[in-house]
Amino acid sequence: MPELHFPWLEFSILTPFLGALVVWWIGDRQIARNWSIGFCFVALLFALGEWIDFSMLGAFEAHDHWDIITFLFHQDVFVIDELSAPLLPLGALIYLVTVLSTLRTKASRFSFAWTLFSEAIMLATLSCRTSWMMIVLLIVATVPPWIEIKRRQRCTRVYTIHMGLFAGLLTVGYTLLTLGQDMPGCTLIAGALISSATLLRSGICPLHCWTTDLFEKATFGTAMLFMTPLTGAYAVMRLVLPIAPDWALHWIAIASLITAVYASGMALVQSEARRFFCFLLLSNASLVLVGLELVTPIGLAGALCVWLSVGLSLTGFGLTLRSIESRIGRISLHDYHGLYQQMPGFAGFFLLTGLASIGFPGTIGFIAMELLVEGAVGVYPIIGAAVVVVAALNGIAVLHAYFRIFTGRRSTTQVSLQARMPERVSVLLLTVLIIGGGMVPGPGIASRYHAAIELGRHRHVNPNAEPTVDHEHLEDRHQEAVSP
Amino acid sequence: MNDFDIWLYWLGLAVVTIPCGLVAILGLSALLGITLSETSISRLTQAAVLGSLLPAISILLLMLATGRRFVPIELGNWVSIPEVHFHFHWKFIFDRLSVPFVILALVLCGVVGAFTRRYLHREEGYHRFFLLYSLFLAGMTISALAGTIETLFFGWELVGLSSALLVAYFHERELPVRNGQRVWSVYRLADASFLLGALLMHHFAGEGDFGTFFENAAWPGGSIPLSQSQALQVGLLLLLAAAGKSALVPFSGWLPRAMEGPTPSSAVFYGSLSVHLGAYLLLRLAPILEASWQLQLIVIGIGGISAFFGSVMSRVQSDVKSSLAYASLTQVGIIVTEIGMGFYYLALVHILGHACLRTLQLLRAPTLLNDYHAMENAIGMRLPDSTDWLAARLPSSLKRWWYRFGYERGFMDLILDSWVVHPFVAAFQLFDRQERRWTNWLSTEPSRESDHIEHHPESTERVA
Numbered sequence: 001m002p003e004l005h006f007p008w009l010e011f012s013i014l015t016p017f018l019g020a021l022v023v024w025w026i027g028d029r030q031i032a033r034n035w036s037i038g039f040c041f042v043a044l045l046f047a048l049g050e051w052i053d054f055s056m057l058g059a060f061e062a063h064d065h066w067d068i069i070t071f072l073f074h075q076d077v078f079v080i081d082e083l084s085a086p087l088l089p090l091g092a093l094i095y096l097v098t099v100l101s102t103l104r105t106k107a108s109r110f111s112f113a114w115t116l117f118s119e120a121i122m123l124a125t126l127s128c129r130t131s132w133m134m135i136v137l138l139i140v141a142t143v144p145p146w147i148e149i150k151r152r153q154r155c156t157r158v159y160t161i162h163m164g165l166f167a168g169l170l171t172v173g174y175t176l177l178t179l180g181q182d183m184p185g186c187t188l189i190a191g192a193l194i195s196s197a198t199l200l201r202s203g204i205c206p207l208h209c210w211t212t213d214l215f216e217k218a219t220f221g222t223a224m225l226f227m228t229p230l231t232g233a234y235a236v237m238r239l240v241l242p243i244a245p246d247w248a249l250h251w252i253a254i255a256s257l258i259t260a261v262y263a264s265g266m267a268l269v270q271s272e273a274r275r276f277f278c279f280l281l282l283s284n285a286s287l288v289l290v291g292l293e294l295v296t297p298i299g300l301a302g303a304l305c306v307w308l309s310v311g312l313s314l315t316g317f318g319l320t321l322r323s324i325e326s327r328i329g330r331i332s333l334h335d336y337h338g339l340y341q342q343m344p345g346f347a348g349f350f351l352l353t354g355l356a357s358i359g360f361p362g363t364i365g366f367i368a369m370e371l372l373v374e375g376a377v378g379v380y381p382i383i384g385a386a387v388v389v390v391a392a393l394n395g396i397a398v399l400h401a402y403f404r405i406f407t408g409r410r411s412t413t414q415v416s417l418q419a420r421m422p423e424r425v426s427v428l429l430l431t432v433l434i435i436g437g438g439m440v441p442g443p444g445i446a447s448r449y450h451a452a453i454e455l456g457r458h459r460h461v462n463p464n465a466e467p468t469v470d471h472e473h474l475e476d477r478h479q480e481a482v483s484p
Numbered sequence: 485m486n487d488f489d490i491w492l493y494w495l496g497l498a499v500v501t502i503p504c505g506l507v508a509i510l511g512l513s514a515l516l517g518i519t520l521s522e523t524s525i526s527r528l529t530q531a532a533v534l535g536s537l538l539p540a541i542s543i544l545l546l547m548l549a550t551g552r553r554f555v556p557i558e559l560g561n562w563v564s565i566p567e568v569h570f571h572f573h574w575k576f577i578f579d580r581l582s583v584p585f586v587i588l589a590l591v592l593c594g595v596v597g598a599f600t601r602r603y604l605h606r607e608e609g610y611h612r613f614f615l616l617y618s619l620f621l622a623g624m625t626i627s628a629l630a631g632t633i634e635t636l637f638f639g640w641e642l643v644g645l646s647s648a649l650l651v652a653y654f655h656e657r658e659l660p661v662r663n664g665q666r667v668w669s670v671y672r673l674a675d676a677s678f679l680l681g682a683l684l685m686h687h688f689a690g691e692g693d694f695g696t697f698f699e700n701a702a703w704p705g706g707s708i709p710l711s712q713s714q715a716l717q718v719g720l721l722l723l724l725a726a727a728g729k730s731a732l733v734p735f736s737g738w739l740p741r742a743m744e745g746p747t748p749s750s751a752v753f754y755g756s757l758s759v760h761l762g763a764y765l766l767l768r769l770a771p772i773l774e775a776s777w778q779l780q781l782i783v784i785g786i787g788g789i790s791a792f793f794g795s796v797m798s799r800v801q802s803d804v805k806s807s808l809a810y811a812s813l814t815q816v817g818i819i820v821t822e823i824g825m826g827f828y829y830l831a832l833v834h835i836l837g838h839a840c841l842r843t844l845q846l847l848r849a850p851t852l853l854n855d856y857h858a859m860e861n862a863i864g865m866r867l868p869d870s871t872d873w874l875a876a877r878l879p880s881s882l883k884r885w886w887y888r889f890g891y892e893r894g895f896m897d898l899i900l901d902s903w904v905v906h907p908f909v910a911a912f913q914l915f916d917r918q919e920r921r922w923t924n925w926l927s928t929e930p931s932r933e934s935d936h937i938e939h940h941p942e943s944t945e946r947v948a
Contacts, residue, residue, distance in 0.1 A: 085917040209923050216933050269912040272934035298568045329941040330934060336658055337942055348514060361638045367563050367572060374570060378681050385680055392676035396669045399648070403665055408656035411942050431515065445563050
C-alpha cells in the first residue's frame with residue numbers, strides 16, 4: 001500500500017485527543033476555549049495536509065508514514081482512501097467553526113474537552129479501515145453526548161435505548177459475520193443486523209426519534225457535531241456496502257427516500273428551530289444515503305458530492321441558528337421575530353446556507369443535486385421524482401424558517417445582536433467554500449466521480465455483492481476520457 | 485472562427501456576464517458589510533444594464549445585416565463526466581426569439597431601475613432591492629439566452645428566488661412575507677416540475693442542448709427526437725412549470741399576492757417579465773408542442789381558461805394593482821392560447837407589446853387617482869360609467885355569483901389550501917403528535933422542552 005510523506009492521520013487524531021487532555025486541566029473557560037480553537041485549527045491543518053499529500057500520490061488508498069499502529073498490531077488500522085480523504089478535513093472544519101463560533105457567554109455550558117475528544121474519535125472513525133476498530137469507535141462516539149445530557153439533568157432514556165440498540169445490533173451483527181462466514185443464512189442475518197444498526201445511527205424513519213431528542217436535550221453545538229459529519233452514512237459505506245447485495249441496497253435506498261420525504265414534511269410543520277434543523281438535516285442525510293445505495297457510478301458520485309455540500313451548508317445553517325439562539329434563547333417558529341434589522345449578516349448567511357443545502361444554482365450543492373437526481377432517474381425514475389420533491393419541500397421549509405426568524409415584524413433591542421469577529425470568520429470561511437465550490441465545481445465532481453468508480457470496483461471484489469453496473473468497463477472509459 | 489464570429493462571441497459574452505458582474509459586486513458588498521451609497525448603486529445598475537443592452541442591440545443589428553438567424557455562443561462544459569454522458573454545458577443562443585426577449589428584459593429593467601432610484605430614495609431596503617433586482621436581471625438574461633435546458637433552469641431559479649424575496653420586500657410587515665412565502669412555494673413546485681421535465685428530456689433524447697435537440701434549425705422550426713407520448717410526458721411537466729411561473733390556472737392565486745411588493749418590482753416582474761417567462765419557455769420548446777396534438781390542446785385549454793378567469797377577476801378587484809395583475813393574466817392566457825395554436829410570432833409580438841403596456845400602467849398605478857382627476861378636468865365631467873352588454877342581461881343572482889367568484893379569485897387559493905396544503909399539514913402534524921407520544925412514553929418526563937419556550941424571546945430584556 002502506498003505511504004503518505006508524513007504521519008498526517010495519526011497526528012490529526014492525536015492533536016484533538018491531546019487537546020482534550022490539556023483543556024480538561026484548564027479551569028478557566030475562556031482560556032480553555034482559546035486552546036480548543038488552537039487544537040482544532042492544528043487538527044484541520046493536519047487533515048488538510050493529509051488530503052493534499054494523498055491527492056499528490058494519485059493512489060486509491062494509502063497509510064501513514066512511520067505508521068506506529070501498523071507496527072504494533074501488524075494491521076493497517078488507519079488508512080486514507082478516496083472516500084475518506086475530503087471527509088477528514090470537512091469533519092475537522094466542522095469542529096473548528098463550531099468551537100470558533102461558541103460565544104464566551106456560552107462557554108460554561110459547552111464542554112470543550114469532550115468536544116475535542118469527540119473530534120478525535122470522529123477523525124479516527126473516518127480514518128479507520130479495520131471493521132472491529134470502527135465499531136468500537138462508533139460506539140465510543142455515542143458516549144460524550146450521553147454524558148452531556150446526563151450532566152444537564154435531562155432524561156437520557158430515549159437516547160440510551162436507541163444507542164444501546166445501535167451498539168447491540170452492531171456488535172452482534174459483526175460477531176455473527178465473523179463467526180458464521182461459511183453459513184450463507186448467518187451472513188444474511190449478520191448483514192441485516194449491521195444494516196439496521198447503521199441505519200438507526202443515520203436516523204432512518206421510524207428509528208429517528210433519538211435525533212430530535214438529542215437536539216432537544218443536549219446543547220445545540222454537541223447535537224450538531226454528532227450529526228453533521230454524517231458518521232452514520234460513513235458506517236453504511238464501510239460496513240454495509242461491501243457485504244450487501246444490490247437488492248438489499250435498493251431496499252435501503254427506498255427506506256432512506258421515505259425518511260427524506262417524511263423528514264422534509266416534518267421540517268415544514270415544526271414550531272421550534274432546533275427540531276426544524278434536525279429534520280432538515282435528516283432529510284438531506286437521507287438523500288445522501290439514497291444516492292449511496294443506488295450503487296451506480298453517477299448516483300454514488302452524486303451522493304458523495306451531496307455529502308460534502310450538506311456537510312458544509314448545514315453546518316453553516318446550524319451555526320447561524322446556534323448563534324441566534326445564544327443571543328435570544330430557543331427560537332420559536334410559531335410566530336415572526338423580525339430579526340433582520342438586528343442581524344442582517346446572519347440573515348444573509350442563513351439564506352445562503354439554506355439554499356446551498358437544497359442545491360440552489362451558484363452554490364456547492366447545485367451540481368451535486370443534479371448528479372444525484374440524474375443517478376436516481378437512471379435507476380428508478382420514481383425515486384428521481386421523489387428526490388426532486390424532497391428538494392422542493394426543503395426549499396419551502398428553508399424560506400419559511402427564514403421569514404419566521406428574520407422578518408414579519410420590526411424588532412428592537414437595547415444591545416447589539418450583530419455577529420462577533422470569530423462568528424464572522426466562521427461565516428466567511430464557509431461562504432467562500434460554498435460559493436467557491438458552486439462556481440468551480442469541476443475538480444470536486446471529478447474527484448468524487450473517481451472515488452465512486454473506485455468504490456464500485458472494490459465492492460465488485462466482494463462475492464456477496466452483485467453489482468448491476470460494470471465498474472471495470474466504466475473505469476476503462478474513465479481512463480480513456482482522462483488520457484490526453 | 486472568423487473575426488465576425490469572434491466579435492459576436494465577445495458581444496454575446498458581454499450581454500450575459502455584465503449582469504452577473506453586478507450581482508457579484510452588490511452581493512460581495514452586502515456580504516462584507518460595505519455600505520454603497522445610493523448614487524453608486526444606481527450608477528452601477530445603469531452601467532450594467534447599458535453594458536448588457538448595447539451589445540445585445542449590436543448583435544441584433546449584425547444579425548439583421550448579415551441575415552443570420554442563429555448565433556450560438558459556446559462557453560464549454562462547466563462540469564463533464566463523459567463516461568456517463570453527464571455534462572453541464574454553458575451555451576447561449578441569439579435567435580429570433582431570444583434577442584427580442586432579452587432586449588425587452590434589459591429595456592424594462594433599465595426603465596424600472598431609473599424609476600426606483602427616486603421611488604425608493606432613502607428607503608431602508610434600497611441596497612437589498614437592488615441586490616435582488618440584479619439577481620433578477622442576471623436570471624432573466626440567462627433564461628432568455630439559454631442554449632441548453634440546464635442553463636435555462638439556472639436562470640429560472642434565480643428569477644424565482646429574487647421574485648419571491650421582492651414580494652416580501654416590506655419585510656417588517658407580516659402580509660408581504662406570507663405572500664412571498666406563497667409565491668416561493670408555487671415556484672418551488674414549478675421548479676421541481678421543470679427539473680423533472682429537463683431530466684426526462686435528457687433521459688429520452690440524451691440531449692439538453694436546444695440546438696442539437698431541435699436539429700440546429702432556427703426557431704421556431706426544427707423537429708425533436710421524441711415520440712408523441714414522450715413529447716407529451718416532457719411537455720406536460722414543462723407546461724406545469726410554465727403554469728407556475730406565469731400564474732396560469734390553477735396557480736393564479738399568487739399573482740395578486742405578488743403585488744404586495746414595491747411598485748417597481750410589481751411592474752417589472754409580475755406585470756411584464758417574470759409572468760411571461762412561462763410563455764417564453766413554451767415558445768422556446770415549440771417543437772415539443774408540435775410533436776403532440778394532445779399537448780397542444782391542453783396548452784390551448786389552460787391558456788383559454790386562464791384568460792377567461794383573469795378577465796372575470798380583473799373586473800371586480802378593489803385595488804388597482806390586483807386588477808392590473810389579473811388583466812396581465814388575461815393577456816398571458818391569450819398568449820399561451822396563441823402558442824398552443826402555433827402562432828409563435830404573434831405570441832412573441834404579443835409578449836413584447838403587453839410587457840411594455842403593463843409596465844407603464846403599473847408604474848403609473850400609484851398616481852391613478854391623480855390621472856383620473858386630470859382626465860375629468862380635461863373633459864369637464866365625470867368619466868362615463870361603462871356597463872358590459874353581457875353583464876346588463878344576466879340575472880342578478882348570477883351576477884352576484886360571478887362577482888363573488890371574481891372577488892374571491894376563483895376560489896383557487898381556497899381549493900389549493902383545502903385540498904393540498906391543509907391535508908398535508910394535518911397529516912404531518914398528526915405524525916408529530918405521534919412522535920411526541922412515543923418519546924414521552926420512552927422518557928420519564930415530558931420529552932419536549934420546545935413545547936414550553938417563549939414565542940418572542942427577543943422582545944424581553946434578556947437578550948445577549
